[in-house]
Amino acid sequence: MTTFVALLRAVNVGGTGKLPMQDLKRLCERQGFANVRTYIASGNVIFESGKRESAVKAALEAALREYAGKEVGVLVRTAEEMQQVLASNPFEKLESNRTVACFLDDPPPKDTLRTVTGAQDEEVRLGKREIYVYYGANMAHSKLKIPAAKAGTARNMNTIAKLVELAAS
Numbered sequence: 001m002t003t004f005v006a007l008l009r010a011v012n013v014g015g016t017g018k019l020p021m022q023d024l025k026r027l028c029e030r031q032g033f034a035n036v037r038t039y040i041a042s043g044n045v046i047f048e049s050g051k052r053e054s055a056v057k058a059a060l061e062a063a064l065r066e067y068a069g070k071e072v073g074v075l076v077r078t079a080e081e082m083q084q085v086l087a088s089n090p091f092e093k094l095e096s097n098r099t100v101a102c103f104l105d106d107p108p109p110k111d112t113l114r115t116v117t118g119a120q121d122e123e124v125r126l127g128k129r130e131i132y133v134y135y136g137a138n139m140a141h142s143k144l145k146i147p148a149a150k151a152g153t154a155r156n157m158n159t160i161a162k163l164v165e166l167a168a169s
Helices: 021-030 053-068 079-087 136-139 157-168
Strands: 001-009 036-039 043-048 076-077 099-102 123-126 129-133 153-156
Touching: 001 053, 001 079, 001 153, 001 157, 021 036, 021 043, 021 053, 036 136, 036 157, 053 076, 076 079, 079 157, 099 157, 153 157
Parallel strands: none
Antiparallel strands: 001 043, 001 076, 036 043, 099 129, 099 153, 123 129
């Protein structure tokens, strides 16, 4: 069995995509996932499965589509991949609550940094299947746009560290 972390896109954020975490847990259990745990209400779920990542993603997206009546994006990583995301943070010496990883299904396109607009004091770096962003003091008023991150979902480093911890336990 592999431990996975699934990150749902646009769930319980800004009044959109209402999904109680108890319902998410039940959906995962119905897919045959084991040891299912959720973390905070923004669509983070840790579980074990004998399926491959692509099958886990497809099963969870199908269950969420049936539940919500619309597409809900799901980004999936193994526990080891989540640990690597945390370890690869290029802004590790900066505030972790102002640093996010935008999770993607595939590696960021080569032109990602050239297509960024609205940057003020933010810093952007590319990862394996992530885009790291340090927002600094301007986080609440940022105008930063990263077209390559549009289909992804972001979590701050504090949340990622907690997910890594939970996935290891």
